[in-house]
Amino acid sequence: MTSPRRPPRTGFLLSQLGAFASARFGELIKPVGLTPAAAGVLRIIAREPGLSQRALATRLGSVPSRVVVLVDSLEAAGHVSRTRDPADRRHHRLDVTEAGRQVLGALRTAAETQNADVLAPLDAAERETFTALVSKLAAAHGLDPDVHAGYGVRQSRPEN
Amino acid sequence: MTSPRRPPRTGFLLSQLGAFASARFGELIKPVGLTPAAAGVLRIIAREPGLSQRALATRLGSVPSRVVVLVDSLEAAGHVSRTRDPADRRHHRLDVTEAGRQVLGALRTAAETQNADVLAPLDAAERETFTALVSKLAAAHGLDPDVHAGYGVRQSRPEN
DNA sequence: TATTGTTATACTCTATAACTATA
DNA sequence: TATAGTTATAGAGTATAACAATA
Numbered sequence: 001m002t003s004p005r006r007p008p009r010t011g012f013l014l015s016q017l018g019a020f021a022s023a024r025f026g027e028l029i030k031p032v033g034l035t036p037a038a039a040g041v042l043r044i045i046a047r048e049p050g051l052s053q054r055a056l057a058t059r060l061g062s063v064p065s066r067v068v069v070l071v072d073s074l075e076a077a078g079h080v081s082r083t084r085d086p087a088d089r090r091h092h093r094l095d096v097t098e099a100g101r102q103v104l105g106a107l108r109t110a111a112e113t114q115n116a117d118v119l120a121p122l123d124a125a126e127r128e129t130f131t132a133l134v135s136k137l138a139a140a141h142g143l144d145p146d147v148h149a150g151y152g153v154r155q156s157r158p159e160n
Numbered sequence: 161m162t163s164p165r166r167p168p169r170t171g172f173l174l175s176q177l178g179a180f181a182s183a184r185f186g187e188l189i190k191p192v193g194l195t196p197a198a199a200g201v202l203r204i205i206a207r208e209p210g211l212s213q214r215a216l217a218t219r220l221g222s223v224p225s226r227v228v229v230l231v232d233s234l235e236a237a238g239h240v241s242r243t244r245d246p247a248d249r250r251h252h253r254l255d256v257t258e259a260g261r262q263v264l265g266a267l268r269t270a271a272e273t274q275n276a277d278v279l280a281p282l283d284a285a286e287r288e289t290f291t292a293l294v295s296k297l298a299a300a301h302g303l304d305p306d307v308h309a310g311y312g313v314r315q316s317r318p319e320n
Numbered sequence: 321t322a323t324t325g326t327t328a329t330a331c332t333c334t335a336t337a338a339c340t341a342t343a
Numbered sequence: 344t345a346t347a348g349t350t351a352t353a354g355a356g357t358a359t360a361a362c363a364a365t366a
Contacts, residue, residue, distance in 0.1 A: 018178010
């Protein structure tokens with residue numbers, strides 16, 4: 001007779017943990033007035049000033065129309081500026097404003113708090129080990145911490 | 161002068177990794193014809209036969225109307241049965257059908273594949289360490305592997 | 321009157337397709 | 344004609360509120 005296999009729970013628990021971490025960050029930045037997705041976009045633009053919306057869409061693995069909505073909200077909030085590129089007036093250069101830079105500071109603080117909250121149950125040594133393993137997995141799977149993953153690689157179907 | 165702090169990336173990478181794991185599972189069960197959310201509900205019902213929809217909603221941290229939709233889909237697919245409770249005809253007892261039980265087997269296979277795929281970049285020793293740490297974190301935060309977390313503790317606002 | 325489940329409805333997120341302007 | 348960005352629209356997921364049946 002076959003013994004009843006114990007189900008492999010790590011993958012599921014990892015999904016749960018990721019969702020938990022994401023939700024926690026969402027709560028923490030609510031006072032800042034940004035969604036996690038918009039926060040990720042702000043960080044990407046800060047990292048690559050002058051990015052075009054098209055390039056941003058590629059970076060996000062998303063579509064131009066989605067980028068319009070995200071940038072609209074950031075621009076309306078005064079965190080990001082759109083400037084027509086004089087060299088090719090079809091392009092919009094995206095840049096972080098001074099106000100946006102201040103928000104980036106708040107986001108970093110929120111990230112630190114989130115990090116501490118999520119890892120709180122681990123002691124210092126465990127935390128270090130865990131961080132190393134998570135980094136290794138993320139790198140191996142080609143994940144970018146600034147790309148908000150609604151719930152993963154859509155493209156094919158909303159698999160929620 | 162203050163040195164530029166290196167941002168704490170583990171929380172974000174964990175979100176990414178969780179979304180990645182969830183998306184992978186979603187792909188794997190596409191042939192089965194279930195969404196991850198429905199799959200989680202099926203597992204919960206298997207674990208607690210005769211559950212009422214109200215109780216299920218509580219278990220999911222969701223609302224009764226949401227449960228109706230989820231159970232509708234599972235019942236239409238023939239994986240779950242609704243039976244009025246003779247003792248209190250307001251309740252519907254939820255149970256997994258024979259067909260549902262077969263699907264549960266397929267889900268377990270998919271979970272094993274997902275688990276292997278996600279953890280593939282780690283060697284055996286790292287995998288064991290990682291699994292232990294993930295389990296510890298999930299337990300400490302009170303997470304249930306069968307509760308699909310759209311993207312976290314909604315309840316207050318869709319923080320996507 | 322309180323509780324279980326259902327239906328009607330609305331809102332958010334995100335994608336596809338059609339459109340405008342620039343090249 | 345090709346490309347960047349925008350608008351219109353649609354679909355999936357999930358919530359709130361009103362409702363029906365039962366207690």
